[in-house]
Amino acid sequence: MMTEALKNFTFEDCKRSCMHPDSFSSLNDQSILVTGGTGFMGKWIAEMVSYVNETANFNIKLYLLGRDIAKFKVEVSHLAQKSFITLIEQDVRNVRDLPTDINYIIHAAGSPDHRDHVSQPLRTIETFYKGTQSVLDAATRLPDLKRIVHISSHQIYGTNGLESPIGENFIGKLEPNSLSNTYAESKRISETLCSAYRNQFKLPIVVLRPFAFIGPYQDLEKPWAINNFIRDGILGGPIRILGNGSTVRSYLYGSDMSYWILKALVNGGVGENYNLGSSEAISLVDLAKKISSQINNSIEIVSKSSKESYTYLSRLVPDTSKIVKSLEVNETSALDDSISRTIIWNQLNKKVIKK
Amino acid sequence: MIKQILISDPTLRDGNHAVAHQLSAKQIAIYAEAADKAGVPIVEVGHGNGLGASSMQVGLSLEDDVTMLETARKHLSKSKLGIHVIPGFATIKRDLIKALDIGVDVVRVASHCTEADITQRHLGFVRERGKEAYGVLMMTHMASASTLVEEAQKMELYGAEGIIIMDSAGAYLPSDVEEKITALVNNLKVPVGFHAHNNLGMAIANSITAVESGAKILDGTARGFGAGAGNAQLEVLVAVLEKMGYITGIDFYGMLDASDIAEREIMPQIPVIKSESIVSGLSGVFSGFAKHVTRISKEYDVDQRDVYRELGKRKVVGGQEDIIIEVVMDLIRNRK
Incomplete structure (x- = not known):
């Protein structure tokens, strides 16, 4: 059950990220469908729409489509109870007919959790390929559809070599005969599907390529470095860096992410691709130090690696100049603040229990 | 560059196979104390097949898991207490929570070499509790290097901080070890380890080949006390590693003393290659x-x-x- 303090917490985040609620006036009295609506993105989009409805006195309706509505109701009961939200329990692969009043679609279904991809590779491919096709097929039958935002992934860039930051025109290599590329290849074919539906059925599709995020609703048990560092830190350490500590990442805060997605829904160019992420790059070693210093300086940081040195450095940092300029968005949360707020939210929410 | 090798000692776990799981609490206490004194980094304790495995199917242990772990915990101060966990034998609710509450520091979650999927929940749970979690692939002579890489990568994603491959049948030759360890080191982020058996007299040679191929974790037991022909003999392993310039953090004389104690106190007979x-x-x-x-x-x-x-x-x-x-x-x- 979410406390008032936690509700106010995310409200304040949305207030900071959404500097101009009026910029969403075209969404007033409109209906938005979010597939994957009960996940990290869905929750943050619901928070942002809630904020906009409340502060600008709009009437934006949300349909949140997901596989586990009961879990959503428990985790975010304050959102589940909102009158502007309708919950639809359905597997995205089985979508046939959608409510006809839907004007906008954010297609965010499918887990980015690599544990699922390697354990269930065929379901992963089905979810992204068949799921995208099901949604786009259903979209062709909507009478008043205005825009679709397809959530792709930075993984479609493949191996990026020394390219950093990564711009939207970069095309890296992917080994198709590899279990670990199941997700990336599925996301690539999903983007190609979008191009086909845009061309053949004239669907107004905008593609966003998300990088890494942090903030409330980000499950700390997910297998990503920043999540695990924060969890290890809250548990009292040690913070464990697994693999190359020089690996470089960047993290966009959840409320900024949802504001940018809604801006793409309103102002994104049909047929355009935009990176969705933070440009503030940081190595994993520095990230661990930052998190340790915010929780307790005495927390030990240990590195565990298969090799003494690496010939390849993974740098996954987006060039965000296109989205920042075209959609007039900005990062409102510096990494220090993002980390600090994530730690506080998890402590308030008792997401990590020290034993 | 001086290379540190992390040693895990399953004398009180793999050795339990050699005595049909009949190690007593007293024997566990005696060896745990000796290994701790020698500075062995990880002392693994339990039924031969790991936590929750005592059964008619694979053999009933003399002591239950709680007795074995509580006894070892009392006698380990510097050394970490480790357990071997095969999902199915060990469940999270019935076994793992209890073990962590007793004070287990290191959990090695194991599966057959082609079934890493079954380790996801156990590895995730251990990491959520802030303990050290390793993935173990058993019977690895049955899978190709590329299959082992795929399965090990799954364990890495599930949260394993290192992957140990076991030569459970003692079937490897050094060339096999080199091929598989090299492939794993090249394709994993986390450290790779090797657990030898001595059926073909190759346990020490294979362990050394593993570290020369990039492994950073080795298993070894006092006098090689373990299933079948036994494991890599730890006191020999420490000696050879030191001679080659590797660091184990184990006091050599202390290890020799611990092995003598183990021979005297816990072994009905020293493992030989029958x-x-x-x-x-x-x-x-x-x-x-x-x-x-x-x-x-x-x-x-x-x-x-x-x-x-x-x-x-x-x-x-x-x-x-x-x-x-x-x-x-x-x-x-x-x-x-």
Whole structure:
């Protein structure tokens, strides 16, 4: 059950990220469908729409489509109870007919959790390929559809070599005969599907390529470095860096992410691709130090690696100049603040229990 | 560059196979204290097949898990307490929570070499509790290097901080070890480890080949006390690693003393490579089968070497101990 303090917490985040609620006036009295609506993105989009409805006195309706509505109701009961939200329990692969009043679609279904991809590779491919096709097929039958935002992934860039930051025109290599590329290849074919539906059925599709995020609703048990560092830190350490500590990442805060997605829904160019992420790059070693210093300086940081040195450095940092300029968005949360707020939210929410 | 090798010592776990899981609390206390004094980094304790495995199927242990772990915990101060966990034998609710509450520091979650998927929940749970979690692939001679890489990568994603491959049948030659460890080191982010068995007399040579190929974790037991022909003999391993310039953090004399104590206090007999162990290694049969094969073969008067050959053909794995009797019956039928 979410406390008032936690509700106010995310409200304040949305207030900071959404500097101009009026910029969403075209969404007033409109209906938005979010597939994957009960996940990290869905929750943050619901928070942002809630904020906009409340502060600008709009009437934006949300349909949140997901596989586990009961879990959503428990985790975010304050959102589940909102009158502007309708919950639809359905597997995205089985979508046939959608409510006809839907004007906008954010297609965010499918887990980015690599544990699922390697354990269930065929379901992963089905979810992204068949799921995208099901949604786009259903979209062709909507009478008043205005825009679709397809959530792709930075993984479609493949191996990026020394390219950093990564711009939207970069095309890296992917080994198709590899279990670990199941997700990336599925996301690539999903983007190609979008191009086909845009061309053949004239669907107004905008593609966003998300990088890494942090903030409330980000499950700390997910297998990503920043999540695990924060969890290890809250548990009292040690913070464990697994693999190359020089690996470089960047993290966009959840409320900024949802504001940018809604801006793409309103102002994104049909047929355009935009990176969705933070440009503030940081190595994993520095990230661990930052998190340790915010929780307790005495927390030990240990590195565990298969090799003494690496010939390849993974740098996954987006060039965000296109989205920042075209959609007039900005990062409102510096990494220090993002980390600090994530730690506080998890402590308030008792997401990590020290034993 | 000076290379640190992390040593995990399963004398009180793999060694339990050698005595049909009959190690007593007193014996556990004596060796744990000696290993701790020697500065062994991780002391693994439990039933031979790991936490929750005591059963009619694979053998009942003399002491229950709680007694074994509480005893070891009391006698370890510097050394970390480790356990071997095979999901299925060990459940999170019934076994793992209890073990972590007793104070287990290191959990090694193991699966057959092609079934890493079953380790996801256990590895995730251990990481959520802030403990050290490693992935272990068993019977790895049965899978190619590329398959092992795929399975190990799954464990890495599930939260494993290192991946150990086991030569559970003692079937490897150094060239096999080199091929597999090199592939894993090249394709994993986390450290790679090796657990040897000595059926073909290769345990030390294979362990050294592993570190020379990039492994950073090695298992070894006092006097090689372990299933079948035993494991890599830890006091020898420490000596050879030191001679080669590796650091283990173990006091060499302390380790020699611990091995002497282990020989005197916990071993009915020092592991030797018996004739049937050689056949077992050549056939690629899990070393944990040794006691069962000897007992059943004797009972039905069949040549246990034939039993190993047949088990090898059937590609049996740990947990399929009940097939031994089926194989013996077939041999008797064919004899007629």
